[in-house]
Amino acid sequence: MTAQPVILAQTRAGVRTLTLNRPDRLNAANDALLLTLTEELRLADADPAVRVVVITGAGRGFCAGQDLGDVSGRDMTFTEHLRATYNPLIRAIRGLSKPVITAVNGVAAGAGASLALSGDIRLWAGSASLIEVFSNIALVPDSGSTWFLPRLVGYHRAFELMALAGRVGAQDGLRLGLCEHVYPDERFADEVQAYAERLAARPANALKLTKQALNFALTTTLDQALDREAELQQLAGDHWEHEEGVRAFKEKRAPEFVREG
Structure with a gap:
């Protein structure tokens, strides 16, 4: 068997x-x-x-x-x-x-x-x-x-x-x-x-960075968390997900955060 x-x-x-x-x-x-x-x-x-x-x-x-x-x-x-x-x-x-x-x-x-x-x-x-x-x-x-x-x-x-x-x-x-x-x-x-x-269906890159930010903030100071947020926000803002989210907001439609391939 x-x-x-x-x-x-x-x-x-x-x-x-x-x-x-x-x-x-x-x-x-x-x-x-x-x-x-x-x-x-x-x-x-x-x-x-x-x-x-x-x-x-x-x-x-x-x-x-x-x-x-x-x-x-x-x-x-x-x-x-x-x-x-x-x-x-x-x-x-x-x-x-x-x-x-x-x-x-x-x-x-x-x-x-x-x-x-x-x-x-x-x-x-x-x-x-x-x-x-x-x-x-x-x-x-x-x-x-x-x-x-x-x-x-x-x-x-x-x-x-x-x-x-x-x-x-x-x-x-x-x-x-x-x-x-x-x-x-x-x-x-x-x-x-x-x-x-x-x-x-949510923005995968943004959630990845959010998880990183929360894990970091759990064991650090407020000042260090603020600095880390600023760094991660730049990474999020440079990603195509952010562009799609802003475009969808302006076009008054649901954003599409899943791309094939």
Whole structure:
């Protein structure tokens, strides 16, 4: 019997959907899944036909975190494992030149929670939930959770969620700012695709530069952010998208930011 791929990749209308495909394990991550997902992100970044990337899960879970059976008995330290697998993945998502949507279709636990929070846009199904489960096995949140979560909910709420490993359901996730939208399970895949296609129709170069500006501003001073904005604005203004946007405004029509070829 041929083994199923750990990542399913599909492109439609400029949207590359990468599906974690270990549904029998709630898409718990092993090395193959993490390394393949990182490579698929690299390929998507290099493909001019791809304007938006969606990361989601097969079956009823998004990602249950690390598959502990995959690392049991391995001659590798925690530090070595993170630096070889999860850290490159999170860096690839945050450094991608295209918007990344994390479409959380079920439970996102442990490192799966970190993955869920790493997207530029986070869309949740009604049955989705997030659990910073690390403390249940006396470990420290990793894969970016200590960076993402307090920036979304503040230090104290982040510490409570991490210390007590409380489950956050979809509506609470929306209230806390852990996701931008919640959709009913039965419409989730269609709603995610429709949202991604709307994003894919936006000016790709401008969104790439916007992502760069936001990533820079998160860890710098106001003066440095102002200087960086000025530099990036010049790059945006010199691009054909800006000319098209101004022309469309003057002609009172919708701009066309997608060009073939």
